[in-house]
Amino acid sequence: MAVPAMAESHRSDPPTFGVANAIRCVSFCESIDKLLRHEWRHDLCPIVGNTIAAGSAVRAIAIIGILLVSCTAKSPDAKLAKSLDPAASWMAGLAMIGEKWTANSVPRAYVAKSLDAADDEFDKTVKSVRQSDATPPFQKAVLTQLEVAQASSALMRTALASNDRSGVMRNCRELAGAGRRLSAIAEDASQ
């Protein structure tokens, strides 16, 4: 069967490593080898050398740090969006843990501990949203989902205490939905 012309024009030979590259690679490896075998290792790092090396390392790390800070400057909304991940993860996590409890796969004490940890994370996130410089509409959208999660978590705790499996399942669905919405809001703000 003939190969269509278009496909033919895009075909190229597979990349080859080449003898020259192989020689270069071997000679690089041999230089490392020679370096390691060199006798200077017995008088390595005298105090002066150490101080100079440490000074240069500190300077290099400081420069990298400054470059990184300047390269990662973000808008307040994007900054807040980045910090929402643990809360969104907890919403999804609680939904799975609750669902597993209704299937008798995990113990009640574990669900209760998870609810405690998730509530702490929701409270912390609400506080950080209120203190952030993000735009009011963004803050409001985020707080709405967090409030849904807090309410569902409280209801799930009650349902758990009274062994109400359908109540737990209902709140699992609420939490999963809130988690998805919060992730979508955060993703929009990050882009």
Add this chain to the structure above:
Amino acid sequence: VKKAVQLALGILTAVGGFFDVGNLATSAQAGARFRFQLIWSLLFATILVIFLVEMSGRFAAVSGKPLPSAIRDHLGFSFWLGPFVILTLVHLLVLGAEIGGICFALQLLTGIGFRWWALPVAIVIWLFLWRATFGAIENSTSLLGLITLCFVVAAFAHHPPLHEVAAGALPTLPVHDRATYWFIAVSIIGSVIAPYLFYFYSSGAVEDKWDKSYVAVNRGISVIGMTFGSAIALGALIVAAMVLAPRGIHVSDYNQTAAMLTDVFPFWGFMLFAASMGIACLGAALEVALSLAYATSQTFGWNWGEDLHPREDARFSLTYTVAIFLSALIIAAGFDPLKLTLFTMAINAAVLPFVTIPFLLLMNDKRLLGSNCNGWFSNAVVVVVVIVSFVLAIVSIPLAFIGGT
């Protein structure tokens, strides 16, 4: 026959002893956040750990010396002091992370908060080290550690898309959360190439009285044991990718990982997870505490040996006692065990040059190793991987903090 039995036992203990809190945390996060995309970093680290473990065993078998005392004797105390201080601090952090893992496993099983378990766990670890012999510690915890194979079983049971798993073996750039991606990649490398492994392994070889005839056994243990051990970490990554990622769980807390086996083992999954975590971390905590005591005693020329009575190596026993209780304090103070683990594993990768450079210098010393010196290929592989890991660590750790991970 004796050597074959030792090889088989060595492989079993290497597989059972491979998995620890660092592997669990980093694999779960990698799978949950990036599905199969970070498998390459696990493979990358496994190649290096095979080389390094093989070298540390070969060195001990041929020279009859463990690493720290050989570094001190041949490169000088002042040369070794800097790396030793850094490695001691890293050992303490890793020990804290392992104790945190045991405490969390106990929280899962009992419902009592992990902080309350820090002191009892420290006492159990200390008692174990005080009373047990090296062989008992090595074999019991590592063989029990084979329970972690449940992650491999679960990974197969999920029928992951093989083309995606295979594609993950090649490094690719992330499309989202770049800082987190590189930070987790570095943490995976640090969790597999934990420095304590080499000191523990080389001192263990001396404790087990290895000689030149064990070079082949050592090679078999390091290649087969580390490869299968890393398969457990790969199993955990695949399970996380199949269970947690589709639900949008990114693992910001250990609690979010505890139910990850229940899709495959609905009744036993939770208990299996807790038992795997507890046993793996207990084995690793014993190894880290011993490794710290070995390195300290060998650096200062004290008596050392887990098979000696504590009164015969009092300073060795005092070192692990202090280390265990200091590390337990980190957990008792309420540090988040997951964050501590991830941070510690990234630091492990950052300090790799301090571990490997003195080690490589010794491995090329013909007066010590004769014909068992390193070849150019081993040198090149280790140098290249260490440089790449170090650069990644130096760039990604600050990025991850700035990015809010």
